[in-house]
Amino acid sequence: MNTPIAIDRNEILKRYKPIDKYTHKGIQGHALLIGGSYGKIGAMCLSSKAALKTGCGLVTTFVPLCGYEIVQTSILEVMVVTDEHERYLSDISFELEADAIGIGPGMGQKMATQKAFHDFLSNTSTPLVIDADALNILSHNPSWVALVPPRTVLTPHPKELERLIGKWYTKEEMFGKTVVFSLVNHVVIVMKGAPTYIIDGETIYENTTGNAALATAGSGDVLTGMITSLLAQSYKAVDSALIGVYLHGLTADIALPETGYQSFIASDIIANIGKAYLSLED
Ligand SMILES: NC(=O)C1=CN([C@@H]2O[C@H](COP(=O)(O)OP(=O)(O)OC[C@H]3O[C@@H](n4cnc5c(N)ncnc54)[C@H](OP(=O)(O)O)[C@@H]3O)[C@@H](O)[C@H]2O)[C@@H](O)CC1
Ligand SMILES: Nc1ncnc2c1ncn2[C@@H]1O[C@H](COP(=O)(O)OP(=O)(O)O)[C@@H](O)[C@H]1O
Ligand SMILES: [Mg+2]
Incomplete structure (x- = not known):
């Protein structure tokens, strides 16, 4: 197993692209978040708001019909497209690019939903999380x-x-199987945990930000929105994963003195993305 590369501020600054003074929302990237079902529309609200707060210019959310008013009223900046089914996704088709x-x-x-996901995968070549x-x-x-x-x-x-790659019995085996999955399928794998590792083929990165405050409902949903937003802003897949995971963890480090571990919730990640970005500008 290759020694992990620590992802700290220096490593992020090698990859981070400050905003161009003359940019506009049309070139800041359009992120589409797809998901939600009856009782779990909140996951989409969290990921969609996180995508906006991470800097892409436009966000559209694709949810079942029951999610329409929930997303529209909880995040005014997001556009909403709905599936024809009331409670879950059954046909993931849309006009937008x-x-x-x-x-x-x-x-x-x-x-x-499984069939809709199969058909979606068969027809997409858009950068994906x-x-x-x-x-x-x-x-x-x-x-x-x-x-x-x-x-x-x-x-x-x-x-x-574990569901994806099967059981492992040692940490070494876990990394070995994940590296093989990444190599064979040409994908970047964010192994979420404490700490989070990012696997890009044989290269292993270890994130240095974050704490136990992140052990709260929806914190992974927020991360999905953040990484999708960075991909939409034209970052490479591995850089989107590294910057997304780093900023996500940093929000919890920034908020901890105010919230403590227990009262930090996924919305606090979103509320602190701005401060996490500003810490890159110092
Ligand atoms: N507001 C909303 O709409 C929300 C919606 N959400 C949505 O709900 C859906 C189900 O997602 P989910 O992750 O809760 O269920 P699931 O895949 O069965 O995994 C749970 C099991 O995995 C394990 N486990 C997890 N983390 C671990 C760790 N760090 N380290 C070790 N083990 C760990 C742990 O297993 P155990 O240890 O108990 O064996 C745990 O019981 C999904 O679509 C999600 O987006 C949620 O995001 C919440 C907010
Ligand atoms: N103890 C911890 N220390 C650091 N990060 C953690 C800890 N517990 C959870 N996290 C982070 O919180 C996120 C949880 O994601 P996930 O389990 O998918 O949540 P959800 O599905 O509820 O949105 C991951 O980014 C993970 O790394
Ligand atoms: Mg999750």
């Missing part, structure tokens, strides 16, 4: 991994990773 797509948070694994239930659907249908576009970013937590 997105620069990056994040799919999976809160999506559920109904058979109709796959998270949560979309990862679980891939684990149920391993042959569909071949449909995943090269350089897609996968963001499993340990259980999702």
